[in-house]
Amino acid sequence: MHRIVYAIFWMLVLWFFVWPVASFCAWFWIVLQPLEACFPSPIKAINTFLEKLITWPRDFGHAIANCQTTFPAPF
Template sequence: MSKNIIFSILWMAVLFFIAWPIAIFCSWFWIVLQPFEACFGFVKPINDLLEKLLTWPRELGQAVMECKESFPNPF
Protein backbone atom coordinates (compact mmCIF):
# COMPACT_ATOMS: atom_id res chain seq x y z
CA MET A 1 0.00 0.00 0.00
CA SER A 2 1.43 3.35 -0.96
CA LYS A 3 1.57 6.14 1.58
CA ASN A 4 -0.65 9.10 0.93
CA ILE A 5 0.62 12.42 2.24
CA ILE A 6 -2.88 13.94 2.01
CA PHE A 7 -4.05 11.82 4.95
CA SER A 8 -1.00 12.84 6.92
CA ILE A 9 -1.80 16.52 6.37
CA LEU A 10 -5.47 15.93 7.21
CA TRP A 11 -4.63 14.14 10.49
CA MET A 12 -2.15 16.91 11.35
CA ALA A 13 -4.93 19.50 10.94
CA VAL A 14 -7.26 17.43 13.12
CA LEU A 15 -4.48 17.15 15.68
CA PHE A 16 -3.83 20.90 15.88
CA PHE A 17 -7.38 22.22 15.64
CA ILE A 18 -9.48 19.54 17.33
CA ALA A 19 -7.54 16.93 19.33
CA TRP A 20 -5.17 19.18 21.27
CA PRO A 21 -7.85 21.66 22.38
CA ILE A 22 -10.10 18.78 23.47
CA ALA A 23 -7.22 17.09 25.33
CA ILE A 24 -6.25 20.32 27.07
CA PHE A 25 -9.86 20.96 28.10
CA CYS A 26 -10.37 17.40 29.37
CA SER A 27 -7.07 17.25 31.24
CA TRP A 28 -8.28 19.66 33.90
CA PHE A 29 -11.32 17.54 34.69
CA TRP A 30 -9.29 14.32 34.59
CA ILE A 31 -6.77 15.71 37.08
CA VAL A 32 -9.51 16.91 39.43
CA LEU A 33 -11.52 13.67 39.27
CA GLN A 34 -8.57 11.27 39.48
CA PRO A 35 -8.27 11.24 43.31
CA PHE A 36 -12.01 10.61 43.72
CA GLU A 37 -12.05 7.54 41.48
CA ALA A 38 -11.35 5.24 44.43
CA CYS A 39 -14.05 6.85 46.58
CA PHE A 40 -16.92 7.11 44.15
CA GLY A 41 -17.73 4.36 41.67
CA PHE A 42 -19.49 6.63 39.19
CA VAL A 43 -16.25 8.58 38.55
CA LYS A 44 -14.37 5.65 36.94
CA PRO A 45 -16.34 5.61 33.64
CA ILE A 46 -15.98 9.38 33.40
CA ASN A 47 -12.22 9.14 33.95
CA ASP A 48 -11.96 6.33 31.39
CA LEU A 49 -13.68 8.50 28.78
CA LEU A 50 -11.50 11.49 29.63
CA GLU A 51 -8.37 9.35 29.42
CA LYS A 52 -9.32 8.18 25.92
CA LEU A 53 -9.72 11.79 24.86
CA LEU A 54 -6.39 12.70 26.50
CA THR A 55 -4.51 10.00 24.57
CA TRP A 56 -6.19 10.79 21.23
CA PRO A 57 -3.37 13.17 20.16
CA ARG A 58 -0.92 10.26 20.49
CA GLU A 59 -3.07 8.15 18.16
CA LEU A 60 -3.26 11.02 15.68
CA GLY A 61 0.51 11.47 15.85
CA GLN A 62 1.01 7.83 14.94
CA ALA A 63 -1.47 8.19 12.07
CA VAL A 64 0.45 11.24 10.80
CA MET A 65 3.77 9.40 10.86
CA GLU A 66 2.38 6.28 9.19
CA CYS A 67 0.10 8.15 6.72
CA LYS A 68 -2.82 5.95 7.75
CA GLU A 69 -5.95 6.17 5.66
CA SER A 70 -8.29 5.20 8.49
CA PHE A 71 -9.43 7.85 10.94
CA PRO A 72 -7.77 7.52 14.37
CA ASN A 73 -10.93 7.38 16.46
CA PRO A 74 -10.57 8.31 20.14
CA PHE A 75 -13.20 5.77 21.25
Protein backbone atom coordinates (compact mmCIF):
# COMPACT_ATOMS: atom_id res chain seq x y z
CA MET A 1 0.00 0.00 0.00
CA HIS A 2 2.78 2.46 0.86
CA ARG A 3 4.36 1.90 -2.57
CA ILE A 4 1.23 3.29 -4.22
CA VAL A 5 1.61 6.38 -2.06
CA TYR A 6 5.16 6.76 -3.40
CA ALA A 7 3.90 6.43 -6.97
CA ILE A 8 1.32 9.16 -6.38
CA PHE A 9 3.93 11.34 -4.67
CA TRP A 10 6.40 10.91 -7.58
CA MET A 11 3.61 11.80 -9.99
CA LEU A 12 2.95 15.03 -8.11
CA VAL A 13 6.66 15.88 -7.98
CA LEU A 14 6.90 15.13 -11.70
CA TRP A 15 3.95 17.37 -12.52
CA PHE A 16 4.81 20.36 -10.33
CA PHE A 17 8.63 20.33 -10.25
CA VAL A 18 10.40 18.01 -12.70
CA TRP A 19 8.49 18.90 -15.88
CA PRO A 20 8.89 22.67 -15.34
CA VAL A 21 12.62 22.26 -14.65
CA ALA A 22 13.08 20.05 -17.73
CA SER A 23 11.08 22.45 -19.90
CA PHE A 24 13.10 25.43 -18.72
CA CYS A 25 16.42 23.64 -19.33
CA ALA A 26 15.35 22.37 -22.76
CA TRP A 27 15.30 25.88 -24.18
CA PHE A 28 18.89 26.56 -23.11
CA TRP A 29 20.02 23.13 -24.32
CA ILE A 30 18.56 23.79 -27.79
CA VAL A 31 20.22 27.20 -28.00
CA LEU A 32 23.61 25.85 -26.89
CA GLN A 33 23.65 22.82 -29.23
CA PRO A 34 25.10 24.66 -32.27
CA LEU A 35 27.59 26.51 -30.09
CA GLU A 36 29.04 23.22 -28.87
CA ALA A 37 30.84 22.82 -32.21
CA CYS A 38 32.49 26.23 -31.82
CA PHE A 39 33.35 26.06 -28.11
CA PRO A 40 33.51 22.35 -27.26
CA SER A 41 35.10 22.35 -23.83
CA PRO A 42 32.84 24.69 -21.82
CA ILE A 43 29.62 24.16 -23.77
CA LYS A 44 29.87 20.36 -23.88
CA ALA A 45 29.91 20.18 -20.07
CA ILE A 46 26.92 22.53 -19.83
CA ASN A 47 24.99 20.56 -22.46
CA THR A 48 25.69 17.27 -20.69
CA PHE A 49 24.37 18.73 -17.42
CA LEU A 50 21.27 20.14 -19.12
CA GLU A 51 20.62 16.86 -20.93
CA LYS A 52 20.51 15.03 -17.60
CA LEU A 53 17.88 17.48 -16.36
CA ILE A 54 15.91 17.26 -19.61
CA THR A 55 15.72 13.45 -19.42
CA TRP A 56 14.92 13.49 -15.69
CA PRO A 57 11.15 13.00 -16.31
CA ARG A 58 11.94 9.58 -17.80
CA ASP A 59 13.49 8.52 -14.49
CA PHE A 60 10.37 9.68 -12.69
CA GLY A 61 8.26 7.66 -15.13
CA HIS A 62 10.22 4.55 -14.18
CA ALA A 63 9.84 5.42 -10.48
CA ILE A 64 6.08 5.78 -10.89
CA ALA A 65 5.73 2.56 -12.88
CA ASN A 66 7.82 0.58 -10.39
CA CYS A 67 6.40 2.32 -7.27
CA GLN A 68 10.00 3.06 -6.33
CA THR A 69 10.68 4.24 -2.78
CA THR A 70 13.96 6.05 -3.53
CA PHE A 71 14.20 9.49 -5.09
CA PRO A 72 15.01 9.34 -8.82
CA ALA A 73 17.88 11.83 -8.89
CA PRO A 74 19.02 13.12 -12.30
CA PHE A 75 22.73 12.65 -11.52
